[in-house]
Amino acid sequence: MGMAITSAQNKAAVDAAVAAVMDRFGGTGIEATSVEHSTGKHASFLRIISPPRQWLGLAKFLRFDLGVNHCSMVTGTHFPDGAEERGWEVAYHFMRMPVKNQASGACVEHDAATLTGLEIPLEVEIFIPLAKGDSPVVDSIQSIWVGADWNEKETWDLVGIEFKGHKDMMRVLNPHDSPLGFHPLQKQHKLRYHDYNEMYDDAQGFERKPTDSGLVK
Amino acid sequence: MAQMWITMGPQHPMTHGLWTLRVKVDGETVVDTEPELGYIHRGVEKICESRDFTQIVPYCDRLCYASAMTWAHSYCYAVEDLLEVDVPERAEYVRLIAVEMQRIASHLMWLGAYTPDVGNLTVFVWCLRDREMFLDLMQELGGSRMHYNFPRPGGIKRDIPPGFANRARAKIALFLERMKEYEMLLDESTIFLVRTQGVGYAKAEEMVNAGVTGPNVRAAGVNYDVRWAHPYSVYDEVDWTSSVEKPSSVKGADCYDRYRVRMTEMEESCRMIIDALDKIPGGSDTTYQSGDEKIIAKVPSRAPEGATGHHHFEDSRGESMFYLQGGGEGRGKYPYRVSIRSPMFITIPFVAETMIGYKIADIPAIMGSFDPCIGETDR
Numbered sequence: 214m215g216m217a218i219t220s221a222q223n224k225a226a227v228d229a230a231v232a233a234v235m236d237r238f239g240g241t242g243i244e245a246t247s248v249e250h251s252t253g254k255h256a257s258f259l260r261i262i263s264p265p266r267q268w269l270g271l272a273k274f275l276r277f278d279l280g281v282n283h284c285s286m287v288t289g290t291h292f293p294d295g296a297e298e299r300g301w302e303v304a305y306h307f308m309r310m311p312v313k314n315q316a317s318g319a320c321v322e323h324d325a326a327t328l329t330g331l332e333i334p335l336e337v338e339i340f341i342p343l344a345k346g347d348s349p350v351v352d353s354i355q356s357i358w359v360g361a362d363w364n365e366k367e368t369w370d371l372v373g374i375e376f377k378g379h380k381d382m383m384r385v386l387n388p389h390d391s392p393l394g395f396h397p398l399q400k401q402h403k404l405r406y407h408d409y410n411e412m413y414d415d416a417q418g419f420e421r422k423p424t425d426s427g428l429v430k
Numbered sequence: 431m432a433q434m435w436i437t438m439g440p441q442h443p444m445t446h447g448l449w450t451l452r453v454k455v456d457g458e459t460v461v462d463t464e465p466e467l468g469y470i471h472r473g474v475e476k477i478c479e480s481r482d483f484t485q486i487v488p489y490c491d492r493l494c495y496a497s498a499m500t501w502a503h504s505y506c507y508a509v510e511d512l513l514e515v516d517v518p519e520r521a522e523y524v525r526l527i528a529v530e531m532q533r534i535a536s537h538l539m540w541l542g543a544y545t546p547d548v549g550n551l552t553v554f555v556w557c558l559r560d561r562e563m564f565l566d567l568m569q570e571l572g573g574s575r576m577h578y579n580f581p582r583p584g585g586i587k588r589d590i591p592p593g594f595a596n597r598a599r600a601k602i603a604l605f606l607e608r609m610k611e612y613e614m615l616l617d618e619s620t621i622f623l624v625r626t627q628g629v630g631y632a633k634a635e636e637m638v639n640a641g642v643t644g645p646n647v648r649a650a651g652v653n654y655d656v657r658w659a660h661p662y663s664v665y666d667e668v669d670w671t672s673s674v675e676k677p678s679s680v681k682g683a684d685c686y687d688r689y690r691v692r693m694t695e696m697e698e699s700c701r702m703i704i705d706a707l708d709k710i711p712g713g714s715d716t717t718y719q720s721g722d723e724k725i726i727a728k729v730p731s732r733a734p735e736g737a738t739g740h741h742h743f744e745d746s747r748g749e750s751m752f753y754l755q756g757g758g759e760g761r762g763k764y765p766y767r768v769s770i771r772s773p774m775f776i777t778i779p780f781v782a783e784t785m786i787g788y789k790i791a792d793i794p795a796i797m798g799s800f801d802p803c804i805g806e807t808d809r
Contacts, residue, residue, distance in 0.1 A: 217666035251514035315651030334659035360641025
């Protein structure tokens with residue numbers, strides 16, 4: 214039988230993390246909750262919604278007090294039709310892994326059942342809503358997790374969210390000479406196939422007008 | 431000595447795809463590197479915003495041609511989290527079998543691509559020969575040879591066909607014999623050992639902090655695997671252990687360790703498939719009709735307003751992940767945002783820094799040992 218973290222361990226780790234975050238940041242606008250995945254083993258994870266001004270302090274707390282050592286993904290979403298205080302949202306996904314450097318010829322054979330406290334793997338999801346506007350800005354966490362470096366580059370490149378304090382920001386997936394301010398995952402950019410504007414936005418053709426006949430494949 | 435920049439790629443045997451590594455050398459020693467990505471950026475995330483949840487599956491297949499099955503499954507688990515669907519147990523078993531077969535095929539593709547880099551062309555031909563056995567098995571499931579379009583949100587497209595289990599067992603028995611041949615050929619080849627041992631050291635903690643995951647971290651003596659740390663599917667019910675390699679130095683894992691960990695991982699995958707075929711509910715010699723509730727659950731076509739779903743998944747190259755936002759203003763059946771975490775996108779900049787201090791001739795050995803795949807990197 215393969216080993217696995219039990220749901221009791223998982224719940225205990227998430228509840229402890231929620232308590233730690235709320236204990237430290239209660240009353241600052243940061244909300245930490247324990248959320249269940251809605252499929253599979255229904256494992257829990259830690260979800261935090263934080264205002265942008267608290268983000269750097271929260272990130273350091275996660276890294277150095279809760280042992281969250283792996284930045285899995287940074288990504289952003291554009292909500293042009295959203296509320297005034299949530300025109301953009303940055304989503305972070307972190308993991309805590311029980312990882313230690315090993316001596317020569319040594320390895321650690323974890324027994325999942327014996328892991329306790331900060332050794333239990335933890336999944337963290339963080340949402341940072343940003344106000345509407347042309348230049349959403351959030352603090353960079355490049356200096357805390359090296360892995361966030363290229364994730365932030367990608368998020369700026371594709372979504373257009375700026376990361377304050379990021380050194381060496383550049384285009385990574387789009388061409389280096391893309392026009393300034395061009396970020397294709399913003400919602401004002403529609404998918405086009407040559408001149409057939411609605412080909413992808415209305416793939417099933419339900420909103421096609423009679424005047425479009427011949428234009429839309 | 432005068433320093434100069436050398437551009438390796440986009441067409442270079444080292445790159446294993448289309449990307450450029452700019453290397454600053456001092457004599458033969460690498461002193462600085464700059465990776466450049468994005469040559470085959472297709473905008474998959476944007477395209478997925480105008481596809482419904484089932485139509486996205488083939489796009490996920492095409493993220494990585496060497497590991498299509500794992501990427502499609504990675505997406506399906508995330509979309510099930512978004513749509514709040516529980517997958518039938520038999521479907522989970524078939525998925526596990528499919529994913530582990532793909533892991534073997536992907537590692538064989540890696541070994542086949544890596545050994546010519548370090549001077550052994552024979553293994554390339556052998557690997558592709560044995561990979562074909564697993565591609566044939568997966569073709570029985572999905573219908574095509576490399577892009578299977580096999581899993582569906584909520585389950586699987588088809589059940590395992592009659593006779594599949596026997597063929598899988600026979601092929602795995604043969605493959606396990608052939609693994610010994612690989613080991614005899616590689617572990618006793620002076621050329622292979624000289625090229626891989628003692629180069630490309632990487633420490634576990636640094637790798638995790640830099641976002642490197644999967645076999646590359648397990649090679650450094652750390653047993654970390656999403657399959658047991660964040661359990662999904664039925665990995666807790668079948669017989670396996672996470673493969674982990676003892677690093678040969680305090681400096682971390684070298685290229686040889688990363689080769690060894692993938693070899694043991696292939697053996698573990700074989701063990702898992704055999705055990706899953708024995709334990710599958712309903713029996714491995716039964717075939718249910720497509721659409722049967724034992725292999726696919728009913729799935730809503732629209733996501734709840736404002737719902738999000740994500741799932742961490744152990745891909746052949748590390749931890750992959752999909753993050754989905756459903757519904758939204760007039761989005762209908764389309765997701766509002768799809769974002770993809772590619773393990774290699776984060777790993778390549780790390781590897782580029784790892785090379786600093788080694789000789790320029792070590793670059794193919796170091797780069798190849800991390801198993802780069804540019805299709806998923808550029809998306």
